[in-house]
Amino acid sequence: MRRFRAAAAGAVTVSMLTAVTACGGGSSTGGGGSNDSPKTLTYWASNQGPSVEADKKILTPELKKFEKQTGTKVKLEVVPWSDLLNRILAATTSGQGPDVLNIGNTWSASLQATGALLPWDDKNFDKIGGRDRFVESALGSAGASTADPAAVPLYSMAYALYYNKKMFADAGISKPPATWDELVTDGKKISKxxxxxxxxxxSNLSNNIHQVFVLAKQHGADFFDADGKPDFTSDGAVAAVKQYVDLMAKDKVVAPGNAEYAQNQSLQDFAKDKTAMVLWQTASATFKAHGMSDDEWGVAPVPVRSGTPGTGTATNSMVAGINMAVFKNTKNIDGATKFVKFMTSDGEQKILNKTYGSIPPVKAAQADPAFNSPALAVIKDTLAKSAAPLPQVSDESQFETAVGTAVKELFADAAGGRAVTTASVKAKLAKAQQQMPKK
Known part of the structure; x- marks a missing residue:
């Protein structure tokens, strides 16, 4: 995730629960207090590879390895990103969910506040080798700083600009754009x-949030104030959302059909030489799955407004990643923590992150030379120098839903030929802010 509170600790707002219920409930099998077998765990994995089926093929041999080592069988379900947050939120209220699950790291504080997840205090960290095994920046996106982490880092990622070398050459472009103005100028040469x-x-709400969060940083703004209260209609936030949607509405460098894309379709277009660039987290495995060789694409930092990537207004990625959490009411807490220890072991971290093209959040695994390839070097450099975590506030998941939907609706306006103006953007963001929980 690619990838998705404090006001009422232990509860999610009624309005959010209503939306979740309408979108489908949690699992009725295993976990969440319903797993009576100490030799079985249920695990919801996020869709990290090119497809759900690909993830099953990647993960099943590793889970068999864990079963051989411990005697505990892991029942795997790979949940698409379009369903994952709603499934998790429903499970936190129904008690019917898995023993162990993957969560987008941006959701950590939101899910932490439900009280449904096992806190990773020093005692629990000691069971998996200690807190100091993990990169501190990854732990910074594992929950609110005022409490023990709600999850353990599993995969670390950042956004990069991937570009199709042939399409660039055909358009007479010799290097990837470093600024947004350059991207638009190059884009107009290509878009024909x-x-x-x-x-x-x-239509991918989380992806929308990731892009406009970064652009807001570049405009010197954020979507929450210093007290954690929503601030969606500031000049910088409005400018950020308009800039992103204007890539379709005004600049005409994004296809109108992309307004309906929600699950990796833009990567498929990229691999088929239909689209020259994508802003994505660790996309190499998906390119390969679609028949694209490594020498057909290049990678560069996400553009900034001017200068080079860095902190503050030169931020060019959110701190992306996947965390691993345990439902607190699992009846197999020992098996669940052993499974987390296995998945975050040095050996498994190398195997899984190499396969997915992500960066291990475990220090010893990250030292492997395999993570110094040109593509991964851009990601590591971004994480070290120019990425910022999304706000670890209790209402973050509602923020993703409300503002992500506003951006989705603005893309629909652009695709339909309706005007996208500063006023219309501000109105959508004001509506989104009204949907946030009142404190």
Whole structure:
């Protein structure tokens, strides 16, 4: 995740629960107090690879390895990103969920506040080798700083700009754009004859949030104030959302059809030479799955407004990643913590992160030379120098839903030929802010 409170600790707002219920409930099998077998665990994995089926093929041999070592069988379900947050929220209220699950690291504080997840205090960290095994920046996206982490880092990622070398050469472009102005200028050279410059996933709420969060940073703004209260209609936040949607509405470098994309379709277009660039987290495995060789694409930092990537207004990625959590009411807490220890062991971290093209949040595994390839070097450099964590506030998941939907609706306006103006953007963001829990 690619990838998704404090006001009422232990509860999620009624309005959010209503939305979740309408979208489908949690699992009725295993975990969450319903797993009576000490030799069985249920595990919800997030969709990290090119497809759910690909993830099953990647993870099943590793789970068999764990079963051989411990005698505990892991029942795997890979949950698509479009369903994952709603499934998790429903499970936190129903008690019917897995023993262990993956969560987008941006959701850590939201899910922490439900009280449903096992806190990772020093005692629990000691069971998996200690807190100091993990990169501190990854732990910074594992929950609110005022409490023990709600999850353990599993995969670390950052956004990068991936570009199709052939499409760039055909358009006479010799290097990837470093600024947004350069991207638009290059994009207009490419966007013709059914070819488009940049892919977007306009119906992917989490992806929308990730992009506009970064652009807001570049405009010197944030979506929450210093007290953690929503601030969606500031000039910088409005400018950020308008800039992102204008890539389709005004600049015409994103295909109108991308307004309906929600699950990796832009990556498929990229691999088929239909789109020249995508902003994505660790996309190499997906490119390969679609028949694209490594020498057909390049990778560069996400553009900034001017200068080079860095902190503050030169931020060019959110701190992306996947965390691993345990439901507190599991009846197999010993097996669950052993499974987390296995998945975050040095050996498994190397295997899984190499396969997915992500960076291990475990220090010893990250030292492996395999993570110094040119593509991963950009990601490591971004995480070290120019990425910022999304706000670890209790209402973060509601923020993703409300503002992500506002951006989705604005993309729909752009695709339908309706005007996207500063006023219309501000109105959508004001509506989104009204949907946030009142404190």
């Amino acid at each position: 004859n059914d070819k488009w410059a940049l892919g977007a996933e306009g």
